[in-house]
Amino acid sequence: MEQFKERLIDIFEVEEINDTDVIKQFEAWDSLTLLSIIATIDSEFGFQISASDFDKIETIADLLQFIENNKK
Amino acid sequence: MRETVLITGATSDIGKEIALKLSHTSNLILLGRYQEQLEQLKAHCANSSSHFVFQFDFNDIQTYRNTFADFLLANEIQVNKLVHCAGMMKVMHMKSVDLKNTHQIFNINVFSIIETLAILLNKRLNGNALNNVVFISAILSKFGSTGHHLYSSTKGALDALMRSLAVELAPNVRVNSVLPGAVETKMSKHLLSDPILLEKLNQQYLLGIGKPVDIANMVNFLLSDESSWITGQEFVVDGGRTINIKNS
Numbered sequence A: 001m002e003q004f005k006e007r008l009i010d011i012f013e014v015e016e017i018n019d020t021d022v023i024k025q026f027e028a029w030d031s032l033t034l035l036s037i038i039a040t041i042d043s044e045f046g047f048q049i050s051a052s053d054f055d056k057i058e059t060i061a062d063l064l065q066f067i068e069n070n071k072k
Numbered sequence B: 001m002r003e004t005v006l007i008t009g010a011t012s013d014i015g016k017e018i019a020l021k022l023s024h025t026s027n028l029i030l031l032g033r034y035q036e037q038l039e040q041l042k043a044h045c046a047n048s049s050s051h052f053v054f055q056f057d058f059n060d061i062q063t064y065r066n067t068f069a070d071f072l073l074a075n076e077i078q079v080n081k082l083v084h085c086a087g088m089m090k091v092m093h094m095k096s097v098d099l100k101n102t103h104q105i106f107n108i109n110v111f112s113i114i115e116t117l118a119i120l121l122n123k124r125l126n127g128n129a130l131n132n133v134v135f136i137s138a139i140l141s142k143f144g145s146t147g148h149h150l151y152s153s154t155k156g157a158l159d160a161l162m163r164s165l166a167v168e169l170a171p172n173v174r175v176n177s178v179l180p181g182a183v184e185t186k187m188s189k190h191l192l193s194d195p196i197l198l199e200k201l202n203q204q205y206l207l208g209i210g211k212p213v214d215i216a217n218m219v220n221f222l223l224s225d226e227s228s229w230i231t232g233q234e235f236v237v238d239g240g241r242t243i244n245i246k247n248s
């Protein structure tokens, strides 16, 4: 999970991320960022999150919880 | 005599259409990840009892060569024609790529077919049976698009492989590739379900978005004697998308 958080920091091009950060409010957020996160989750945790499931996720904490519940 | 055609990605939307079409004249080996879907497709094919299914996941590429060779030997099959339809798409920022993503897409799109060819050109396993190969590439092999670097590079690899093989294997084996534009399938459904994007695509595609049968018809032509003086070529089948300078 720590490694994944570091990858999110690189994806969003920020100094740090916090549990309460809202994903779609990062300045680097766009549709390709979404696809990059999907590919990173697949690579790190071995499952594919659909774009519609991703739509229900608001904060970093929500994302980490979703991964915790679904990882293989 | 009916020839045997191996179709990788047989249960893809494009692969299915190819299988149904070829099943009237050829015996098929349907290769895919899911036994049940393969059996269902086989049942829908003409002459269904003359076809085989071979279940394999190209993520396990290390064991593919032996497993596939054993399958051919056990069933005493020789393969005459090969259609490579299996393929996956990954879209992301280049900076987010990792080696695992890269290995996976290259395993499925490229290494799978290199391994398959090594088997089908082995005299002990397949004699001189192989006479025709068609790769399903993509117009993204020739053009750039943000986020599509991995996918494009796998399709570019297929086209380059195709040309060298066409030279090495002539005149016994003809090798060509088909480069589809956007076709309505599982792979493209996320694009085609976005109304704004669909509107744009409808302007770019002079003849509309493609259907799997549009690709199957070209594959059928390339596998047939009608194309007997054609080898080493890329065939763009894209409803006019890439020649439309106004809406590119």
Ligand SMILES: NC(=O)c1ccc[n+]([C@@H]2O[C@H](COP(=O)([O-])OP(=O)(O)OC[C@H]3O[C@@H](n4cnc5c(N)ncnc54)[C@H](OP(=O)(O)O)[C@@H]3O)[C@@H](O)[C@H]2O)c1
Residues within 6 Å of the ligand: B008, B009, B010, B011, B012, B013, B014, B015, B032, B033, B034, B056, B057, B058, B059, B084, B085, B086, B087, B088, B108, B136, B137, B138, B139, B179, B180, B181, B182, B183, B184, B185, B186, B187, B188
């Ligand atoms: N749709 C388009 O707009 C478009 C445009 C240009 C090129 N193409 C190419 O057309 C071909 C067919 O795609 P499609 O559009 O019909 O999409 P699709 O229905 O999503 O088919 C993808 C195929 O790849 C196979 N595949 C994926 N991962 C695999 C793995 N790990 N091991 C073995 N097989 C695997 C799938 O097998 P299962 O059936 O077992 O899941 C499926 O048959 C692909 O090569 C694609 O790149 C499509």
